[in-house]
Amino acid sequence: MVRLFHAALVAPLVGAIAVALGCDSEGDGEPAEAADRAVVGTRLGPRAEPVEAEPGAPGSEPHAGASAPEPPEDATTIVLRRPWPPTTLPLALLATMGAKDPASSRATLRDEDSGVIASYRPGDRIREGVEVLSIEDGLVELSNAGEVEYLSISEIPVELSANDVFYPDLVADLQLSGSMEDGTLLPPGPEYTIKSETYAWATPRTIALLRDAIHEYAKGRSMPTVHIGDISRRGGGPFAPHISHREGRDVDIAYVLHDRRKRFAVATAGILDEARTWALLQALLDTHAVTYVFVDYEVQRLLYEHALAEGMSPEQLEPLFQYPYGRRAAQGIIRHWKGHRDHFHVRFSAS
Numbered sequence: 589m590v591r592l593f594h595a596a597l598v599a600p601l602v603g604a605i606a607v608a609l610g611c612d613s614e615g616d617g618e619p620a621e622a623a624d625r626a627v628v629g630t631r632l633g634p635r636a637e638p639v640e641a642e643p644g645a646p647g648s649e650p651h652a653g654a655s656a657p658e659p660p661e662d663a664t665t666i667v668l669r670r671p672w673p674p675t676t677l678p679l680a681l682l683a684t685m686g687a688k689d690p691a692s693s694r695a696t697l698r699d700e701d702s703g704v705i706a707s708y709r710p711g712d713r714i715r716e717g718v719e720v721l722s723i724e725d726g727l728v729e730l731s732n733a734g735e736v737e738y739l740s741i742s743e744i745p746v747e748l749s750a751n752d753v754f755y756p757d758l759v760a761d762l763q764l765s766g767s768m769e770d771g772t773l774l775p776p777g778p779e780y781t782i783k784s785e786t787y788a789w790a791t792p793r794t795i796a797l798l799r800d801a802i803h804e805y806a807k808g809r810s811m812p813t814v815h816i817g818d819i820s821r822r823g824g825g826p827f828a829p830h831i832s833h834r835e836g837r838d839v840d841i842a843y844v845l846h847d848r849r850k851r852f853a854v855a856t857a858g859i860l861d862e863a864r865t866w867a868l869l870q871a872l873l874d875t876h877a878v879t880y881v882f883v884d885y886e887v888q889r890l891l892y893e894h895a896l897a898e899g900m901s902p903e904q905l906e907p908l909f910q911y912p913y914g915r916r917a918a919q920g921i922i923r924h925w926k927g928h929r930d931h932f933h934v935r936f937s938a939s
């Protein structure tokens with residue numbers, strides 16, 4: 589009897605976890621139908637579609653758990669993490685990335701109202717009154733007006749819409765589906781370092797363009813090593829926390845900094861080596877194969893002003909920079925995208 593009592597109260601919680609973690613509730617001794625009942629009324633992904641409970645089955649009332657009293661203490665110990673209640677905020681969880689230090693874990697969310705896609709860490713504010721409390725695999729714990737809510741990863745691949753990230757002309761180029769054919773690992777080179785070989789796979793075309801550009805930049809110039817961050821994983825496809833980086837055409841590169849011991853540091857005035865960073869960007873742009881470069885708007889300002897001081901005219905810079913037209917302007921190859929203060933992101937064209 590005690591067991592049934594628990595099942596009725598805890599079933600929504602257990603089911604929610606089964607959905608969130610993709611696990612099977614049969615293995616832990618819970619009756620299989622408990623999980624089916626559990627997902628009634630939840631909004632935790634495709635497997636959480638409302639399920640008709642067997643008539644008369646214990647706990648078959650929809651939302652049995654939503655208004656239930658607190659389960660007894662021993663009942664709650666069945667549940668490792670309770671993604672309940674699911675948030676009703678219009679947010680989609682696209683990816684999570686764990687870290688040894690939980691404070692460094694990241695979640696990539698899309699705000700369904702604004703179309704903004706951004707990466708968050710615990711403590712970050714998503715919108716007014718909404719904050720990230722913690723991030724686990726496929727699960728984000730939120731504080732919404734002081735109440736704890738949960739956001740689970742969608743099992744349906746989230747498609748970008750024309751309104752996302754404010755750039756209607758960006759979406760056509762994203763081509764998020766498909767995999768990387770003929771992808772190869774970026775080979776080592778004397779002028780650059782590779783942050784992780786796991787994520788340094790690219791199309792042969794990208795590798796050739798990237799190496800040529802870096803070589804042009806380095807030619808006859810005293811320069812620190814260029815630091816290459818993520819490109820793609822072997823075979824392509826998604827990997828957290830990136831939205832793109834799927835087809836071997838997106839390359840993260842650290843800004844050139846005055847202090848050569850630093851890498852991937854936030855590029856502020858005095859830290860950023862504007863002259864060398866601008867030279868590196870120009871070498872990349874000179875390939876005429878770059879669709880976009882994502883650079884934080886504040887860093888754009890530093891680079892733009894440096895380019896003017898070097899003698900370029902506003903007319904020459906206009907097709908290149910989004911600055912000074914505002915961080916949401918669909919203007920220029922160099923665009924603002926949140927998260928690009930410590931590196932820039934180069935997207936090469938497909939052909």
Ligand SMILES: [Zn+2]
Nearest residue numbers: 838839840933
């Ligand atoms: Zn990137």
